[in-house]
Amino acid sequence: MQPSIPRGLRDVLPLEAADRRALAERCRGTFESWGYGQISTPSFEYFDLLALEAGEEISREMFRFVDSDGRLVALRPEMTTPIARAVAQRMQSERLPLRLFYVEKVFREQPARLGEQREFEQAGVELLGARGPAADMEVVALAAEMLSGAGLAEFQIGIGHVGVFRILLEQLGADTKHRRAAEELATARNLVGLGRLLEQISPEARNSVGAAVNARGGPEAIETLRAIVEEGEGRRLLDEMAETYRLLEAYGLSGKVMLDFGIIRNFDYYTGLVLEAYTPGLGAPIATGGRYDDLLAEFGAAMPAAGFAAGLERLHLAIAKQGAKEPAPEAALLVGWEAEPTAALRVAKQIRAAGRAASVTLEPVGVDRLRQGPREELGQQAGPGPEQGRGRRRQRVAAALFVTSEGRLILVGPEEERPVAGVAELLKELETE
Amino acid sequence: MQPSIPRGLRDVLPLEAADRRALAERCRGTFESWGYGQISTPSFEYFDLLALEAGEEISREMFRFVDSDGRLVALRPEMTTPIARAVAQRMQSERLPLRLFYVEKVFREQPARLGEQREFEQAGVELLGARGPAADMEVVALAAEMLSGAGLAEFQIGIGHVGVFRILLEQLGADTKHRRAAEELATARNLVGLGRLLEQISPEARNSVGAAVNARGGPEAIETLRAIVEEGEGRRLLDEMAETYRLLEAYGLSGKVMLDFGIIRNFDYYTGLVLEAYTPGLGAPIATGGRYDDLLAEFGAAMPAAGFAAGLERLHLAIAKQGAKEPAPEAALLVGWEAEPTAALRVAKQIRAAGRAASVTLEPVGVDRLRQGPREELGQQAGPGPEQGRGRRRQRVAAALFVTSEGRLILVGPEEERPVAGVAELLKELETE
Numbered sequence: 001m002q003p004s005i006p007r008g009l010r011d012v013l014p015l016e017a018a019d020r021r022a023l024a025e026r027c028r029g030t031f032e033s034w035g036y037g038q039i040s041t042p043s044f045e046y047f048d049l050l051a052l053e054a055g056e057e058i059s060r061e062m063f064r065f066v067d068s069d070g071r072l073v074a075l076r077p078e079m080t081t082p083i084a085r086a087v088a089q090r091m092q093s094e095r096l097p098l099r100l101f102y103v104e105k106v107f108r109e110q111p112a113r114l115g116e117q118r119e120f121e122q123a124g125v126e127l128l129g130a131r132g133p134a135a136d137m138e139v140v141a142l143a144a145e146m147l148s149g150a151g152l153a154e155f156q157i158g159i160g161h162v163g164v165f166r167i168l169l170e171q172l173g174a175d176t177k178h179r180r181a182a183e184e185l186a187t188a189r190n191l192v193g194l195g196r197l198l199e200q201i202s203p204e205a206r207n208s209v210g211a212a213v214n215a216r217g218g219p220e221a222i223e224t225l226r227a228i229v230e231e232g233e234g235r236r237l238l239d240e241m242a243e244t245y246r247l248l249e250a251y252g253l254s255g256k257v258m259l260d261f262g263i264i265r266n267f268d269y270y271t272g273l274v275l276e277a278y279t280p281g282l283g284a285p286i287a288t289g290g291r292y293d294d295l296l297a298e299f300g301a302a303m304p305a306a307g308f309a310a311g312l313e314r315l316h317l318a319i320a321k322q323g324a325k326e327p328a329p330e331a332a333l334l335v336g337w338e339a340e341p342t343a344a345l346r347v348a349k350q351i352r353a354a355g356r357a358a359s360v361t362l363e364p365v366g367v368d369r370l371r372q373g374p375r376e377e378l379g380q381q382a383g384p385g386p387e388q389g390r391g392r393r394r395q396r397v398a399a400a401l402f403v404t405s406e407g408r409l410i411l412v413g414p415e416e417e418r419p420v421a422g423v424a425e426l427l428k429e430l431e432t433e
Numbered sequence: 434m435q436p437s438i439p440r441g442l443r444d445v446l447p448l449e450a451a452d453r454r455a456l457a458e459r460c461r462g463t464f465e466s467w468g469y470g471q472i473s474t475p476s477f478e479y480f481d482l483l484a485l486e487a488g489e490e491i492s493r494e495m496f497r498f499v500d501s502d503g504r505l506v507a508l509r510p511e512m513t514t515p516i517a518r519a520v521a522q523r524m525q526s527e528r529l530p531l532r533l534f535y536v537e538k539v540f541r542e543q544p545a546r547l548g549e550q551r552e553f554e555q556a557g558v559e560l561l562g563a564r565g566p567a568a569d570m571e572v573v574a575l576a577a578e579m580l581s582g583a584g585l586a587e588f589q590i591g592i593g594h595v596g597v598f599r600i601l602l603e604q605l606g607a608d609t610k611h612r613r614a615a616e617e618l619a620t621a622r623n624l625v626g627l628g629r630l631l632e633q634i635s636p637e638a639r640n641s642v643g644a645a646v647n648a649r650g651g652p653e654a655i656e657t658l659r660a661i662v663e664e665g666e667g668r669r670l671l672d673e674m675a676e677t678y679r680l681l682e683a684y685g686l687s688g689k690v691m692l693d694f695g696i697i698r699n700f701d702y703y704t705g706l707v708l709e710a711y712t713p714g715l716g717a718p719i720a721t722g723g724r725y726d727d728l729l730a731e732f733g734a735a736m737p738a739a740g741f742a743a744g745l746e747r748l749h750l751a752i753a754k755q756g757a758k759e760p761a762p763e764a765a766l767l768v769g770w771e772a773e774p775t776a777a778l779r780v781a782k783q784i785r786a787a788g789r790a791a792s793v794t795l796e797p798v799g800v801d802r803l804r805q806g807p808r809e810e811l812g813q814q815a816g817p818g819p820e821q822g823r824g825r826r827r828q829r830v831a832a833a834l835f836v837t838s839e840g841r842l843i844l845v846g847p848e849e850e851r852p853v854a855g856v857a858e859l860l861k862e863l864e865t866e
Binding site: 001002003004005006007009010011012013014015017018020021032033034035037038039040041042043044045046048049052063064065067068069071073075085086088089090091097099100105107109110111112118119127130132134135137138141145247250251252298299300301329331332334341342345346349352355356357358359360361362363 | 434435436437438439440442443444445446447448450451453454465466467468470471472473474475476477478479481482485496497498500501502504506508518519521522523524530532533538540542543544545551552560563565567568570571574578680683684685731732733734762764765767774775778779782785788789790791792793794795796
């Protein structure tokens with residue numbers, strides 16, 4: 001049988017896997033330093049529950065199947081709804097706010113022509129049971145710190161507000177149908193289409209919304225909105241947004257965070273602040289999120305909440321593009337033997353106990369073969385990652401070790417070999433090389 | 434909507450998630466110390482490929498669905514076939530042997546009455562491109578070191594040989610149908626059924642196979658088999674098995690590894706040594722594996738291979754049962770503020786930069802509320818894990834910190850509060866507490 005996998009899926013081979021794990025660890029480190037605890041949920045759940053507030057597009061993109069109980073289930077397309085469900089189901093009695101993070105696989109069915117991944121890994125957080133500028137600021141600042149902490153030097157986080165957008169549309173006389181259509185066009189950044197749609201309501205609607213979705217930058221963007229949005233709830237939300245931005249500035253993030261009222265996200269559940277992080281050279285956002293104050297109520301556990309998610313493949317790619325390279329993982333010391341492996345096995349055990357990796361050859365080898373072998377032996381673990389096509393990295397292999405049947409150690413370098421008194425001496429020699 | 438998930442699936446809440454991550458890290462550490470590199474494959478693949486050598490039972494247990502290209506795919510029920518496929522597809526040109534490990538989710542549809550998990554996490558290895566006693570020994574020894582390294586004190590690994598079992602059945606005149614039936618009965622440890630089946634062939638068949646599947650212990654078990662198995666390939670395999678066991682003894686594992694020719698595994702792809710690890714108080718094996726020398730040839734990349742997988746949920750449970758407890762993760766320092774959070778946010782940033790976790794309150798709090806709050810604040814992150822029902826663990830929360838608008842720090846203990854000069858002093862105080 002031809003070995004192949006369905007499109008939009010991929011294997012992650014060892015060198016890339018090591019990079020990806022290091023990346024995930026850095027994200028975790030940042031989340032934990034803000035007091036967030038990890039949560040994991042099942043890869044598939046009831047379709048109806050996942051689709052509840054996901055919006056039409058995401059609902060269409062779910063992989064669905066019927067389980068042996070005859071229930072329609074789906075691979076999760078994102079983590080916010082499953083975590084909201086888990087909190088409502090199992091953590092309602094916990095003290096609020098809840099700070100949760102995840103590093104999980106999500107799945108989206110995609111038409112073949114788009115050439116997109118259908119399974120990808122997301123790292124993100126949910127902050128549940130809190131609202132207001134301090135909570136919004138925490139989510140945005142944590143997104144920024146996760147990205148910097150991951151090693152991404154250049155990025156920009158835009159923050160908008162779907163609540164203000166909805167209030168503005170209402171104020172301008174848009175009905176629910178128009179509002180939905182406008183949100184979809186705004187999400188797709190289709191400003192021409194958005195203009196045409198609003199023209200149907202009134203020229204003022206077109207002008208006001210046009211000015212709103214183009215308002216971006218510092219506090220002046222809020223002033224633009226204040227001039228368009230009427231007194232009342234909309235203005236109150238703008239005041240909160242101004243305070244959120246002020247706190248972000250005070251935290252030292254004015255260079256990384258920008259107000260952008262053109263940002264509208266395509267999950268139905270967003271109600272307030274929304275965010276998108278971009279990095280040069282990558283068209284799609286590297287992280288997205290927002291506030292979803294009504295989602296938990298759907299599960300009988302009304303509480304405000306906000307969060308974000310970043311795609312780890314994309315983040316890895318962006319970091320590699322910006323030139324930051326993971327150091328290649330240190331390869332295992334290759335331990336060879338000729339007549340009988342017992343002594344070599346014992347030496348390898350001691351090397352491992354000392355905290356260093358060792359592999360014993362699985363057949364007899366002479367010193368000669370060992371001399372040619374070691375520098376390539378673990379090159380096996382190279383694999384095309386984001387750096388594919390730019391020359392494969394190889395693991396660093398320092399040297400090899402030959403162990404005689406009597407247990408004598410011979411360190412085998414590329415040009416010469418020399419005896420070593422014991423494992424302690426060996427490790428010292430390898431340190432200094 | 435009632436928040437619920439399909440049976441056989443579960444959420445992993447923060448304290449358990451932290452334990453599980455620590456456990457997975459220890460497994461990874463052991464794998465890497467033996468020179469293994471991580472591999473990850475897609476959660477679903479073509480059904481036909483996954484079913485190729487999985488055996489009838491596992492094939493029945495796969496979650497199947499049709500993707501948007503009209504292809505029948507399935508959630509992977511195990512990792513050996515996907516990794517064999519990935520090696521054939523993408524790593525054929527790499528130098529052998531290949532040492533690969535994984536920590537991945539796998540999926541099995543189960544009848545409701547069994548009450549079993551339908552998604553679980555496996556940690557395991559595949560050693561590809563090598564055969565013989567040194568290779569077999571490496572797989573078994575690594576399984577033992579992974580289990581000890583994970584913190585499991587009491588366990589026993591049994592090793593058998595499906596190749597010897599098949600040769601014996603052939604020698605006794607069993608046809609393919611009988612052989613398959615016998616393997617299934619042996620896998621299920623249904624010795625009465627096995628005896629009845631073999632009786633149909635001959636009383637000698639019943640007696641010989643009965644003696645073989647009951648042969649266990651040290652080298653004497655091999656002598657038992659040698660007396661039953663005829664000269665030829667079967668005897669050669671027994672010699673190899675004796676050498677494998679000798680190497681395991683020499684490595685210091687005679688107390689952990691036992692020969693057991695009654696072990697037969699229910700994947701069709703096994704061809705040689707098979708292993709099962711058991712731990713007291715857990716009926717099902719905690720790790721299983723074996724040699725599958727013919728699987729890669731199915732993908733046009735003939736090479737010998739062997740590996741094992743351990744279930745992380747089960748391993749976590751077994752470690753908890755044996756009394757080893759993860760230390761509860763250190764909770765974040767709670768930082769409160771009253772008038773305005775800017776100063777508190779800056780202090781939290783400094784605390785994080787110093788490598789300690791901090792959460793800022795998301796609304797104004799007085800010192801009084803902070804004094805009552807901190808010890809419980811992060812109790813939120815407790816969750817039922819394997820220790821469910823034996824009292825929840827809580828995160829340790831040392832103290833809370835109040836930051837005045839002018840940036841003065843007040844350390845708030847359960848009974849008293851005292852000013853601290855700065856973040857450096859604060860961290861020193863917390864260290865010594």
